[in-house]
């Protein structure tokens with residue numbers, strides 16, 4: 001039997017206008033449309049962010065003030081949704097938005113980091129300077145990332161053992177030391193939620209970076225890595241999370257329609273993401 005999942009879902013669309021329309025069109029068709037969807041009661045909200053002028057890099061962190069302010073705004077929006085007792089779905093945009101989304105979804109444990117990448121570079125270790133490769137570092141108490149302009153508001157809220165990686169297969173040298181060896185094999189399994197974790201009855205956060213999936217499934221993304229999670233495995237993970245009855249917030253990130261070579265590539269990327277989201281919200285393969 002499946003635990004009753006609160007059907008009052010709350011979608012927050014967070015976008016720098018990347019794919020907002022494409023994804024919301026699909027989601028409106030699927031998630032909250034009475035006829036075809038799951039009958040969820042959805043409140044939809046769009047967050048707009050300002051580009052901060054003269055936003056000079058801070059070491060290897062590009063646009064820190066713009067990204068920091070955006071995440072501050074997102075954190076309070078997610079906090080409001082949680083106060084409203086709703087499940088929160090944040091649709092991005094790139095993975096830096098997880099800094100705000102997870103900060104707003106306080107006391108979450110575990111955080112399922114579905115991703116080809118560890119995203120645990122700091123402004124001092126990142127090779128690219130892109131903040132989508134740094135959110136975990138900003139959130140971890142152990143790493144004490146501080147002094148980044150735009151992030152004065154941020155209070156790191158996670159410990160390394162609160163994070164469960166799925167699909168991990170592209171970790172930078174500089175990220176290795178932070179990443180305990182014993183966690184490497186863990187990332188190969190799909191049985192992600194240990195009974196102990198479920199017994200804690202804490203709200204679970206799924207941070208779903210579509211590049212965790214195999215690139216042919218989600219080609220419209222910035223940093224694809226071969227050998228990813230299959231659709232069947234991705235759906236299985238989402239179904240497991242739904243069955244706990246504890247899935248409390250989901251980020252869907254790194255879909256970038258501008259990177260799809262054809263409309264089919266964009267459609268495949270969005271459709272794949274939506275089918276996994278729907279499984280997390282109760283759509284069952286056995287009907």
Ligand SMILES: N[C@](CCCC[B-](O)(O)O)(CCN1CCCCC1)C(=O)O
Pocket residue numbers: 094095096115116117118119121126127128129130132133134172209211223254
């Ligand atoms: N680790 C990378 C990729 C981050 C991907 C962010 B995500 O997960 O949100 O999509 C660097 C990756 N790598 C660097 C060397 C050349 C190939 C790419 C980085 O830029 O930090």
Ligand SMILES: [Mn+2]
Pocket residue numbers: 094095132222223254
């Ligand atoms: Mn990105």
Ligand SMILES: [Mn+2]
Pocket residue numbers: 095115117119132209254
């Ligand atoms: Mn990521």
Ligand SMILES: [Mn+2]
Pocket residue numbers: 115116117209211212223254
């Ligand atoms: Mn990634």
